[in-house]
Amino acid sequence: MSKIRIVHYINQFFAGIGGEEKADYKPEIREGIVGPGMEFNKKFGDEAEIVATIICGDSYFNENLDEAKAKVIDMVKEYNPDLFIAGPAFNAGRYGVACGTIANAVKEELNIPVLTGMYEENPGADMFKKDVYIMETKNSAAGMRKAIKTMAPFAIKLAKGEEIGGPKEEGYMARGIRKNYFADKRGSARAVDMLINKLNKKKFETEFPMPNFDRVDPNPAIKDITKSKIALVTSGGIVPKGNPDHIESSSASKYGKYDIQGFNDLTSETHETAHGGYDPVYANEDADRVLPVDVLRDLEKEGKIGELHRYFYTTTGNGTAVASSKAFAEEFAKELIADGVEAVILTST
Amino acid sequence: MDLENQKRVKDITEKHGAENVIVVLGAAEAEAAGLAAETVTAGDPTFAGPLAGVQLGLRVYHAVEPQFKGEVDADVYEDQIGMMEMVLEVDEIIEEMTDIREEFCKFND
Numbered sequence: 001m002s003k004i005r006i007v008h009y010i011n012q013f014f015a016g017i018g019g020e021e022k023a024d025y026k027p028e029i030r031e032g033i034v035g036p037g038m039e040f041n042k043k044f045g046d047e048a049e050i051v052a053t054i055i056c057g058d059s060y061f062n063e064n065l066d067e068a069k070a071k072v073i074d075m076v077k078e079y080n081p082d083l084f085i086a087g088p089a090f091n092a093g094r095y096g097v098a099c100g101t102i103a104n105a106v107k108e109e110l111n112i113p114v115l116t117g118m119y120e121e122n123p124g125a126d127m128f129k130k131d132v133y134i135m136e137t138k139n140s141a142a143g144m145r146k147a148i149k150t151m152a153p154f155a156i157k158l159a160k161g162e163e164i165g166g167p168k169e170e171g172y173m174a175r176g177i178r179k180n181y182f183a184d185k186r187g188s189a190r191a192v193d194m195l196i197n198k199l200n201k202k203k204f205e206t207e208f209p210m211p212n213f214d215r216v217d218p219n220p221a222i223k224d225i226t227k228s229k230i231a232l233v234t235s236g237g238i239v240p241k242g243n244p245d246h247i248e249s250s251s252a253s254k255y256g257k258y259d260i261q262g263f264n265d266l267t268s269e270t271h272e273t274a275h276g277g278y279d280p281v282y283a284n285e286d287a288d289r290v291l292p293v294d295v296l297r298d299l300e301k302e303g304k305i306g307e308l309h310r311y312f313y314t315t316t317g318n319g320t321a322v323a324s325s326k327a328f329a330e331e332f333a334k335e336l337i338a339d340g341v342e343a344v345i346l347t348s349t
Numbered sequence: 350m351d352l353e354n355q356k357r358v359k360d361i362t363e364k365h366g367a368e369n370v371i372v373v374l375g376a377a378e379a380e381a382a383g384l385a386a387e388t389v390t391a392g393d394p395t396f397a398g399p400l401a402g403v404q405l406g407l408r409v410y411h412a413v414e415p416q417f418k419g420e421v422d423a424d425v426y427e428d429q430i431g432m433m434e435m436v437l438e439v440d441e442i443i444e445e446m447t448d449i450r451e452e453f454c455k456f457n458d
Contacts, residue, residue: 141395
């Protein structure tokens with residue numbers, strides 16, 4: 001069998017061209033290996049070889065994304081490789097993002113296996129670990145040999161289409177994919193083992209890892225709330241009666257924006273909840289229980305707040321992906337700011 | 350080790366021969382010293398510089414190691430390095446340097 005053909009992508013630094021001052025270096029392709037490719041080829045032995053190396057400055061790539069991506073893909077195509085490797089990028093942020101972006105683009109467009117490597121805190125890791133295999137490396141290039149030692153055999157496996165083991169065993173970052181397998185012990189025994197380890201302060205590995213949510217620091221307090229425009233935003237699913245935009249009762253794909261001008265009190269005649277997964281009777285009887293328009297109108301009259309914003313934004317939080325919620329908020333937060341809203345009260349079910 | 354210094358070490362070694370070159374390091378931490386020592390013996394561990402894949406195997410010592418200290422004027426040493434010798438993790442540096450030399454240095458002395 002002939003050797004597996006690999007195209008390798010590196011930045012200007014690893015090509016020995018220069019550091020930050022050369023980061024605007026345009027994509028270039030060279031026959032054979034450059035820089036770390038040397039160590040890759042050594043580890044590949046007779047099974048694979050880097051046939052060409054693409055070099056691109058980190059700033060150039062990230063600032064001319066579409067152009068750079070298209071150019072690099074064309075270069076890769078020319079060599080018709082079996083596999084594409086980018087990096088490893090360690091903790092270099094722009095390099096990591098470039099490696100993830102280009103690896104993902106090559107995978108999508110050329111339909112060949114791709115591999116990259118970086119430090120777990122590299123911003124490129126969070127952006128692309130779900131899309132491409134990212135081997136976990138140390139945070140500095142001093143870990144090159146070690147990184148290549150795990151990347152090289154894994155690359156060969158990928159290229160040959162062999163079965164890939166779990167992230168722990170292979171050394172790549174978890175991609176959030178669950179796979180069924182037969183365990184040696186049944187669930188109750190495994191749970192008791194975990195508990196015993198936990199009680200003995202020994203290491204144990206959960207079988208149900210929780211997602212990592214980022215924490216958002218609160219904004220500084222409002223100086224004078226009696227002059228501020230306040231908006232209501234809810235994930236409690238309050239909508240005008242009849243749910244005119246058909247917001248889903250769970251896993252919402254959209255949010256609604258509704259006018260509450262002239263409403264001093266939400267009633268079962270005017271509003272209801274679209275939210276599934278909880279007993280909606282009390283919310284339907286009086287939607288103010290979830291979206292307190294009545295109380296805020298009182299505060300408005302008493303001069304305790306400046307005014308209540310004319311529109312409220314709403315969706316159902318039930319089963320709705322964090323990514324969707326983020327996308328909704330990114331959109332309507334801009335409108336809220338443009339409308340001069342200074343504070344938002346978030347309510348849920 | 351930065352690309353410029355790698356090139357300097359490479360040029361000097363080509364000019365004078367590896368047996369006639371000793372590299373003295375002044376890095377403040379064992380890890381940094383080890384990386385620089387690895388660069389001039391086994392080659393650039395980051396594979397980015399002129400010494401990528403070049404195994405010079407040079408003699409390399411850190412300025413706080415006894416091999417270097419014993420070769421220089423004690424007063425000058427005290428004056429120039431004495432202060433740093435007090436604040437650096439000398440044992441750690443010696444251990445790291447010794448490991449690298451044992452593994453990669455071409456000269457057994």
